[in-house]
Amino acid sequence: MKTGSKAIFALRPVTFDYVKAxxxxxxxxxxxxxxxxxxxxxxxxxxxxxxxxxxYLLIISTICxxxxxxxxxxxxxxxxxxxxxxxxxxxxxxxxxxxxFLSIRGHALGRCPLTNLFxxxxxxxxxxxxxxxxxGPAYRLSLMGAFTAPLVVLLQGFALIAPxxxxxxxxxxxxxxxxxxxxxxxxxxxxxxLACIAGVMYLVQERQLxxxxxxxxxxxxxxxxxxFAAITRLLWVGxxxxxxxxxxxxxxxxPLPRVQVVAAIAVWLLYAAILQGRYFRRIAxxxxxxxxxxxxxxxxxxxxxxxxxxxxxxxx
Numbered sequence: 001m002k003t004g005s006k007a008i009f010a011l012r013p014v015t016f017d018y019v020k021a022x023x024x025x026x027x028x029x030x031x032x033x034x035x036x037x038x039x040x041x042x043x044x045x046x047x048x049x050x051x052x053x054x055x056y057l058l059i060i061s062t063i064c065x066x067x068x069x070x071x072x073x074x075x076x077x078x079x080x081x082x083x084x085x086x087x088x089x090x091x092x093x094x095x096x097x098x099x100x101f102l103s104i105r106g107h108a109l110g111r112c113p114l115t116n117l118f119x120x121x122x123x124x125x126x127x128x129x130x131x132x133x134x135x136g137p138a139y140r141l142s143l144m145g146a147f148t149a150p151l152v153v154l155l156q157g158f159a160l161i162a163p164x165x166x167x168x169x170x171x172x173x174x175x176x177x178x179x180x181x182x183x184x185x186x187x188x189x190x191x192x193x194l195a196c197i198a199g200v201m202y203l204v205q206e207r208q209l210x211x212x213x214x215x216x217x218x219x220x221x222x223x224x225x226x227x228f229a230a231i232t233r234l235l236w237v238g239x240x241x242x243x244x245x246x247x248x249x250x251x252x253x254x255p256l257p258r259v260q261v262v263a264a265i266a267v268w269l270l271y272a273a274i275l276q277g278r279y280f281r282r283i284a285x286x287x288x289x290x291x292x293x294x295x296x297x298x299x300x301x302x303x304x305x306x307x308x309x310x311x312x313x314x315x316x
Contacts, residue, residue, distance in 0.1 A: 054104040055160075057097045058122065062156045064094030065129075068149035087145040088136070094152070095129040102126060112179035118165035120186065120303065125155040127190025135194060135234065147197045178252040185245030185264070189299060191238030192271070195231050196296035199289035202227045206286060228285045231292060232278065239271050263302040270295050 068090040102123065105113040113119045132148045159165070205221045221227070246264055249256055274291050277283035283291070 054101050054108070057101040057104065058156065058160065061094045061097035061101065062153060062160065064090050064097065065149045065152045065156070068094075068145060069153055072146040072149070087149065091129060091145050091149060091152075092133060095126070095133060098122070098126040098129060111174040112183055114179070114182045114186070116164065116166055118159050118162075121155050121159040121164075123183070123186050124189055124193075124303075125152045125159075127187045128152055128155070128193045130187075131190045131194045131234075131237075135230070144194070144197055144201065147200055148194070151193060151197065175252060175254070177248065178254070181245055181248040181252055184241055184248065188238045188241035188245055189296075189303070191234050191241060192292075192296050192299060195234035195238060195292045198227055198231045198234060199292035202231065202289040203286070203293075206289075224285070228288070231289060235271065235275055235278075235292070239268075239275060242268055242271070267295075267299050267302055270298065 068087040071086055071090070102113050105119065109115060114123055128148060129152055132144060136144050136148075201221060202224060205224060205227070222230075246268055249261070249264070274283070274288060274295060278288050
C-alpha cells in the first residue's frame with residue numbers, strides 16, 4: 001500500500017530450503033546432514049540449508065583409503081605385489097582428511113566428537129590410521145598398510161551408509177575428564193586393531209610356509225619373529241592405554257552405566273589374559289596371533305553395546 005510518496009511493504013516470513021528445492025540426489029546423500037545459517041535481516045531470518053562440509057571431508061578420506069585397497073588388490077591379482085610409497089601416502093592423506101573432519105565436528109559440537117555411534121566409528125578409524133603412521137615405519141611394517149586400509153574403509157564406509165549419525169540432546173556441559181576417558185580408550189582400540197592386523201599377517205605367512213605355496217606377497221612380509229615382536233608391543237601399548245582409560249573413567253565426576261563398566265572390564269581381562277599367557281610362555285605365537293583377531297572382534301561387538309548403553313541410559 002502507498003502513503004503519500006512513500007511505499008510501505010509488508011514483509012512475510014520466507015523460508016528457503018536450498019537442498020530440497022534443487023537437490024535431486026538420492027536420499028542417501030541427503031541423509032548426510034544439514035547445517036542452517038541465518039542471514040541478518042530486519043524481518044524474520046532467511047534460512048539456507050546445505051550439505052555439511054565435514055561429511056565431504058570424510059568421503060574424500062574414505063576414497064584415499066579405498067585407493068590404497070584397490071592398488072593392493074590389483075597388484076595381488078597380477079601376482080606382482082611390491083610395497084611402495086603409494087599406500088603410505090594414500091593412508092597419510094586419508095588421515096589428514098580424517099583429522100580435518102574430527103576438528104570441524106568437534107568445533108561444531110563444542111566438545112570431543114564422541115557423542116554418537118557414527119563419531120565413535122570415525123574416531124576409531126582415525127586411531128587405527130594414527131597408530132599405523134607411528135608404528136609402520138618404526139618397525140618396518142610398510143606392508144601393514146595393505147591390511148590397515150581395508151579395515152578403515154569398512155569402519156568409515158559402514159558409518160557413512162548406516163543411519164547412525166543421530167544427534168542426541170546435550171544435557172550436560174563438556175567434561176574434559178570424561179572426554180579423556182573416552183578418547184584414550186578408543187586410541188587403545190586402535191592399537192588393538194593394529195595388533196589384530198599384525199596377527200592376520202602372521203597367520204598368512206605361517207600358512208604359506210606350512211603349505212609351501214609362496215606367493216609374491218610372502219617375500220615382502222616381515223619375518224615371523226619381527227611380526228610377533230610387533231604384536232607383543234602393540235598389545236602392551238593398547239593394554240596400557242586401555243588401563244589408563246578405564247582408570248580415568250572413575251574420576252569423571254559422574255557415574256557410568258553399569259553395562260558400560262562391565263563390558264570395558266571384560267575387554268581389559270581378555271587382553272590381560274593374552275599378555276599373561278604369552279609372558280609365561282603358555283600360549284604359542286600362532287595362538288597369540290589368532291587371539292588378537294578374536295579379541296578385537298569381541299571388542300568391536302562390545303563397543304556397539306557400550307555406545308548404545310550410553311545413548312539409551314541417561315546418567316544423572
